[in-house]
Amino acid sequence: MAFDYDLFVIGGGSGGVRAARIAASQYGARVALAEESRMGGTCVIRGCVPKKLMVFASGFPGAVAEAQDYGWDAQIGDFDWPAFRARLRTELDRLESVYRAGLDRAGVTVHDCRATVAGPHEVQLADGASVSARHILIATGGWPVVPEQWQGLGAMTSNEVFDMDRLPGSILIVGGGYIASEFACILNGLGVKTTQFYRGAQILRGFDEEARGMIAEQMCENGVDLRVGTDVKEITRAGTGYHVKSTTGHDAQYDAILFATGRSPNTTGLGLEALGIELKPNGAIPVDAYSQTAIPSIFAVGDVTDRANLTPVAIREGHAFADTIFGGKPTAFDHSLIPTAVFTQPEFGTVGLSEEDARAQGPVDVYAAAFRPMRTAFIDRSERVLMKLIVCKRSDKVLGCHIVADHSGELIQLAGVAMSMGATKADFDRTLAVHPTMAEELVTMRTATRSHDG
Numbered sequence: 001m002a003f004d005y006d007l008f009v010i011g012g013g014s015g016g017v018r019a020a021r022i023a024a025s026q027y028g029a030r031v032a033l034a035e036e037s038r039m040g041g042t043c044v045i046r047g048c049v050p051k052k053l054m055v056f057a058s059g060f061p062g063a064v065a066e067a068q069d070y071g072w073d074a075q076i077g078d079f080d081w082p083a084f085r086a087r088l089r090t091e092l093d094r095l096e097s098v099y100r101a102g103l104d105r106a107g108v109t110v111h112d113c114r115a116t117v118a119g120p121h122e123v124q125l126a127d128g129a130s131v132s133a134r135h136i137l138i139a140t141g142g143w144p145v146v147p148e149q150w151q152g153l154g155a156m157t158s159n160e161v162f163d164m165d166r167l168p169g170s171i172l173i174v175g176g177g178y179i180a181s182e183f184a185c186i187l188n189g190l191g192v193k194t195t196q197f198y199r200g201a202q203i204l205r206g207f208d209e210e211a212r213g214m215i216a217e218q219m220c221e222n223g224v225d226l227r228v229g230t231d232v233k234e235i236t237r238a239g240t241g242y243h244v245k246s247t248t249g250h251d252a253q254y255d256a257i258l259f260a261t262g263r264s265p266n267t268t269g270l271g272l273e274a275l276g277i278e279l280k281p282n283g284a285i286p287v288d289a290y291s292q293t294a295i296p297s298i299f300a301v302g303d304v305t306d307r308a309n310l311t312p313v314a315i316r317e318g319h320a321f322a323d324t325i326f327g328g329k330p331t332a333f334d335h336s337l338i339p340t341a342v343f344t345q346p347e348f349g350t351v352g353l354s355e356e357d358a359r360a361q362g363p364v365d366v367y368a369a370a371f372r373p374m375r376t377a378f379i380d381r382s383e384r385v386l387m388k389l390i391v392c393k394r395s396d397k398v399l400g401c402h403i404v405a406d407h408s409g410e411l412i413q414l415a416g417v418a419m420s421m422g423a424t425k426a427d428f429d430r431t432l433a434v435h436p437t438m439a440e441e442l443v444t445m446r447t448a449t450r451s452h453d454g
Contacts, residue, residue: 013041015314016139058189339416341409349412
């Protein structure tokens with residue numbers, strides 16, 4: 001059977017674009033891609049990129065305060081949100097054009113409309129066209145969800161926060177994951193009176209507990225009104241704002257509310273169930289190690305599979321798919337060792353197992369150092385950093401590395417390289433310290449802080 005394309009990709013985010021570009025440019029496949037919104041997906045348009053630029057913006061008041069303590073006659077005025085937002089939009093337009101140019105150079109045909117799956121080899125486009133493809137790749141990502149009882153009140157999600165007309169005077173952020181915690185720090189840094197509710201006992205569930213505790217403590221010291229064990233009980237509109245009652249009796253007014261309580265895979269209406277693909281309870285597409293669904297010609301990568309919902313993971317999954325199907329090189333991306341960063345203030349870099357997960361797997365030694373770094377100790381500030389290694393007692397292999405400190409995202413990238421090569425604690429010990437730095441603690445800790453026998 002002759003097909004219109006060798007590959008049709010549904011979704012123009014990081015994973016779909018990478019798969020399309022590699023299949024076309026490196027392997028000569030005839031590729032088409034459909035995107036109903038903006039090219040670049042969540043990361044470029046309403047996620048990682050604009051968020052990180054807001055992180056940069058929110059850090060300047062603290063930097064100026066430190067400059068004053070270091071002897072500079074430094075001052076900072078009000079934050080001009082409309083000016084920042086205009087520049088942000090210009091940058092996102094530029095990045096979207098870069099994505100489109102890359103697809104064009106690779107020879108990928110782009111359809112700027114919604115696409116659904118009409119058969120194992122058939123895609124239906126919203127403009128009325130129907131096309132056939134030997135392989136179909138679903139890369140439609142995820143979407144933030146507002147709990148049903150609070151829908152229709154005008155509360156924001158992480159999608160809308162970048163498009164605010166003006167910064168609110170006060171905001172309630174509901175949620176305790178990395179998105180909620182990052183925006184709590186960002187908005188607090190931009191001068192917004194910020195309250196965060198999380199119904200659990202501690203924010204950043206799933207990460208290392210010692211690191212979570214340090215981040216929460218410093219967020220509070222920086223001015224975030226963090227309330228754990230707290231959920232929303234009642235929301236009513238109050239003029240242009242909201243009146244909120246909590247499950248713990250907290251009663252307050254807010255100019256805005258942001259829900260960061262979870263994301264759902266974008267599979268609604270794609271037509272997969274009609275073909276016999278049984279979705280997971282949250283709507284995610286089940287796939288095997290090679291991103292193949294129950295239908296051999298249909299694949300899925302990225303957040304829509306709910307494996308590890310991170311942009312670099314989606315990119316690697318998309319690349320592995322192209323190598324496997326069009327390059328003749330079966331490649332399964334290893335999800336077991338993923339370096340990542342949480343851009344809270346303080347920042348958190350992590351790779352490998354948490355102390356809690358590691359001790360559940362067997363005997364481990366924990367090496368940890370929490371201290372005031374030279375930069376802030378000099379000006380008598382209370383901020384502390386954490387350097388932490390989790391080491392297998394049997395093999396001496398480093399199972400986890402966790403850093404709470406400024407620029408820890410940069411530091412953890414290099415730790416991830418070492419750990420992906422199977423580095424042991426002895427390897428860290430043999431490495432010469434770079435002095436004076438915070439990171440030298442990673443190679444100078446000689447005595448375990450504590451041990452677990454599993």
